[in-house]
Amino acid sequence: MSNIAQVIVNIPARSIDKPFSYLIPEQLPAIDIGWRVLVPFGSRKVEGFVISLEDEPTDGLKSILAVLDDYPWFNDNMLKTAEWLSRYYLCSPAEAMRLFVPGLSGIKSTKAYQAAHAIDCEQASILLAAKPAEYRTVLSYILDHGPVSQADLAKLPGSIETILKFLLQHKLIIHTDTVLKRGKASTIRLINLTVSKESAAQAEQALPPSKSAQRRLLHALIQTGELSPTELRNLHISADTVRKLTSQGLVASREVQIFRNSYNTIIHKVDEITLTTAQQQALQQIGPVLKAGIHKSFLIHGVTGSGKTQVYIKAVAEARGLNRQAIVLVPEIALTSQIVARFQAAFGQDVVVMHSKLSVGERHDAWRRLHSGQAGIVIGARSALFAPVDNLGVIILDEEHEFTYKQEDSPRYHARQVALFRARIAGAAVILGSATPSVETYHQALSGEHTLITMDKRVDNVPLPPVTVVDMREELLKGRRSVISPALTEMLAEALFRKEQAVILLNRRGYSTFVLCRECGHVLKCRHCDIALVYHTPGHSLRCHYCQERHTVPDTCPECGSRYIRYFGAGTQKVEEALNALFPTAKIIRMDQDTTTKKMAHDKILAAFAAGTYDILLGTQMVAKGHDIPNVTAVGIISADTALNLPDFRAAERTFALLTQAAGRAGRGNKAGRVVMQTYNPDHYAIVNGGMHNYQGFYENEIIFRRQLNYPPYSNLIKITVQAGDEIQVHRNANQLAAELSPVSANAATTVIGPFPASVAKVKDIFRVNILIKTKDMAEVTGHLANLNIACRKDVIIDIDPINVL
Numbered sequence: 001m002s003n004i005a006q007v008i009v010n011i012p013a014r015s016i017d018k019p020f021s022y023l024i025p026e027q028l029p030a031i032d033i034g035w036r037v038l039v040p041f042g043s044r045k046v047e048g049f050v051i052s053l054e055d056e057p058t059d060g061l062k063s064i065l066a067v068l069d070d071y072p073w074f075n076d077n078m079l080k081t082a083e084w085l086s087r088y089y090l091c092s093p094a095e096a097m098r099l100f101v102p103g104l105s106g107i108k109s110t111k112a113y114q115a116a117h118a119i120d121c122e123q124a125s126i127l128l129a130a131k132p133a134e135y136r137t138v139l140s141y142i143l144d145h146g147p148v149s150q151a152d153l154a155k156l157p158g159s160i161e162t163i164l165k166f167l168l169q170h171k172l173i174i175h176t177d178t179v180l181k182r183g184k185a186s187t188i189r190l191i192n193l194t195v196s197k198e199s200a201a202q203a204e205q206a207l208p209p210s211k212s213a214q215r216r217l218l219h220a221l222i223q224t225g226e227l228s229p230t231e232l233r234n235l236h237i238s239a240d241t242v243r244k245l246t247s248q249g250l251v252a253s254r255e256v257q258i259f260r261n262s263y264n265t266i267i268h269k270v271d272e273i274t275l276t277t278a279q280q281q282a283l284q285q286i287g288p289v290l291k292a293g294i295h296k297s298f299l300i301h302g303v304t305g306s307g308k309t310q311v312y313i314k315a316v317a318e319a320r321g322l323n324r325q326a327i328v329l330v331p332e333i334a335l336t337s338q339i340v341a342r343f344q345a346a347f348g349q350d351v352v353v354m355h356s357k358l359s360v361g362e363r364h365d366a367w368r369r370l371h372s373g374q375a376g377i378v379i380g381a382r383s384a385l386f387a388p389v390d391n392l393g394v395i396i397l398d399e400e401h402e403f404t405y406k407q408e409d410s411p412r413y414h415a416r417q418v419a420l421f422r423a424r425i426a427g428a429a430v431i432l433g434s435a436t437p438s439v440e441t442y443h444q445a446l447s448g449e450h451t452l453i454t455m456d457k458r459v460d461n462v463p464l465p466p467v468t469v470v471d472m473r474e475e476l477l478k479g480r481r482s483v484i485s486p487a488l489t490e491m492l493a494e495a496l497f498r499k500e501q502a503v504i505l506l507n508r509r510g511y512s513t514f515v516l517c518r519e520c521g522h523v524l525k526c527r528h529c530d531i532a533l534v535y536h537t538p539g540h541s542l543r544c545h546y547c548q549e550r551h552t553v554p555d556t557c558p559e560c561g562s563r564y565i566r567y568f569g570a571g572t573q574k575v576e577e578a579l580n581a582l583f584p585t586a587k588i589i590r591m592d593q594d595t596t597t598k599k600m601a602h603d604k605i606l607a608a609f610a611a612g613t614y615d616i617l618l619g620t621q622m623v624a625k626g627h628d629i630p631n632v633t634a635v636g637i638i639s640a641d642t643a644l645n646l647p648d649f650r651a652a653e654r655t656f657a658l659l660t661q662a663a664g665r666a667g668r669g670n671k672a673g674r675v676v677m678q679t680y681n682p683d684h685y686a687i688v689n690g691g692m693h694n695y696q697g698f699y700e701n702e703i704i705f706r707r708q709l710n711y712p713p714y715s716n717l718i719k720i721t722v723q724a725g726d727e728i729q730v731h732r733n734a735n736q737l738a739a740e741l742s743p744v745s746a747n748a749a750t751t752v753i754g755p756f757p758a759s760v761a762k763v764k765d766i767f768r769v770n771i772l773i774k775t776k777d778m779a780e781v782t783g784h785l786a787n788l789n790i791a792c793r794k795d796v797i798i799d800i801d802p803i804n805v806l
Helices: 078-086 094-096 121-128 134-144 162-167 196-206 212-224 229-234 239-247 277-292 310-321 335-348 360-371 382-386 415-425 440-446 470-478 486-497 572-582 600-611 649-665 685-691 696-709 727-740 778-788
Strands: 002-010 020-023 036-041 045-052 105-116 173-181 186-193 250-256 294-302 323-331 351-353 377-380 392-398 429-434 451-455 467-471 501-505 514-517 532-534 542-545 550-552 565-568 587-592 616-619 632-637 673-680 716-725 748-763 766-775 796-800
Touching: 002 036, 002 094, 020 036, 020 045, 045 094, 045 716, 078 094, 078 196, 078 415, 094 335, 105 134, 105 162, 134 162, 162 173, 186 212, 186 229, 186 716, 212 229, 212 239, 212 250, 239 250, 250 550, 277 310, 277 429, 277 451, 294 310, 294 440, 310 323, 310 335, 310 392, 323 382, 323 415, 335 377, 351 360, 351 514, 360 748, 377 382, 377 486, 382 415, 415 429, 440 451, 440 696, 467 486, 486 501, 486 572, 486 632, 486 673, 501 649, 514 748, 572 587, 572 616, 587 632, 600 616, 632 649, 649 673, 649 685, 649 696, 673 685, 685 696, 716 727, 716 778, 727 748, 727 766, 727 778, 766 778
Parallel strands: 294 429, 294 451, 323 377, 323 392, 351 377, 392 429, 467 673, 501 616, 501 632, 587 616, 632 673
Antiparallel strands: 002 020, 002 045, 036 045, 105 173, 186 250, 514 565, 532 542, 542 550, 716 766, 716 796, 748 766
């Protein structure tokens, strides 16, 4: 049996990119590959992941302190996926493996204090003799209760920090770490009978009337068999009453685990849905692949409302019928509830939900249910991709084009790429679905990398809503400066008159998007970031949407002293004000980052809107995707061309996708829909084709541009960002790094662009300079980057296949 474990330590240090050897003590249970363990690392106790076992000399090795679970945490599929992630995205093994742990770490380590190992009580008495009594109180408490956290010591009298400093200085106490396991199982204690119901009934009758609580408890247990703490409280039965019957041998308690679940709603079964011809044809292609247990990927290009979700449900049902598990991804947490409800109606308790807005405990409970086989379907945002499924059958990415599938922090993975790799080694199918597929994915489908399935009609042949494009340049010429055009006003008025609902999209939050001095042209910017401040009406403040700092609104221009400070641009708060002025009796609810900070806020807003509590839903891009509310007949898109002005080669793609998805929210039931799109660029091909729901037309224009400039899908991109607190230093470091990349630029298949300042050149007082690499030989470039070891540098960020190149 192997006596050494190779362990990846779970600490956020990019420079640590190798495993460490630890001795496996004999008293620990049999440890195997994939187990989570507690190990000493320097002066700390940290979580580690066992990746291999070996037999080698044990001289000088530290021992594993404990195991954190009674089963291996990582299966073979998870370990291989983590290894690939580390290699492809140039991140440390710990960063890749941390993705599979809810909350990123399985333990919580806090500093504590305990008595020194060789404390001299006589010497301590001498040292403390001249000190106030609080010093002796604190030392006595540590001696009796140690290790003790500072939070616990703060309850004692005196200046705790001063006292601890004195005790540490004189070596009466020492620092230590206390380690708690995160995500502990939640349990409740249930009360049940230990005798037959007949014996309990006799005991109830024998009790005097004065023992009414005991009689009430016995009677309830005879009726139900078991009572929870909540039921005991409702019956007004105290713990003392339970103890008395326990001592008589009539009742007992048992502890059972409960699974925390914010999505534990009442499940309503729905009638079997008759599939459309397009849905049947899609399943005829997917079904045989699932039955064969082979890897294959599909792209379902289906217009909004074509019934893609029903295809997903049937595909998952096929996988579950074969006793294989399923992962269903949605691009945003705001879209989770609706698809969860659809899947719960079909599969009941077989569904669990995982995303970062749930508590660590809730995510751990979902993990346990999947690992134990109590559930076989996991739904969530991109983090759900790392769920512990042992027999993976299918992965589904709904709205696969969405940029939120790309992780912005290290490791900067794209969920689509990880899903394809994980499914390939598991022999599972991947289903990518979208009304507006990413240009790269659609190109791959046309090239045969994915099987293309087209669903070009809505269910029941419901027509796509007609779109009216309003040229806001003409509105200005007519002297109309309102953020809401007459065409949009008329459409909203008609919808409200018919008791129908409307969705308004403006992809800018706040009130005014910038504040300018009309005397000298100075734009108020964040002092920490090179970006204009946004005016927010609550609190009458200017906010930076990068560092989140708030600034007071000045009375005079800080540049020239003028009082001619004016607010320009429109955010969701300003549109909300305009809508309230136009339709004072309408009930309006806003959904953006400012209104959805609390847990489950997205779901509550959408549930209230779907229930008809509100007439108009106004918000940023989160209102434009995935929602299927039959009474929504009007959609208004304000500033449809906002993203077109960004210096990003994907600007047109972002714009077209957002417009098409938003327009698709209208007319999904049996009522006709309408869309009004306001723009200053009505002739741009993204706007023209968005107004016609014409993906093919957009793609044909866009792919020409991509081919001419050698952008994806005709090349791969790598973005390298160099950061420093000094502007001169950051340019010096970037130029030096660009010189080190000269060997890759010698390859005809690779082009190195830059260095050049990032679009937002300073964020949180850190200057940023970018280098962009276009290549058709990804392996050679990433190999060179790995050899340079720049992924370990704190001042460098490497983004493989970046979504945002600004």
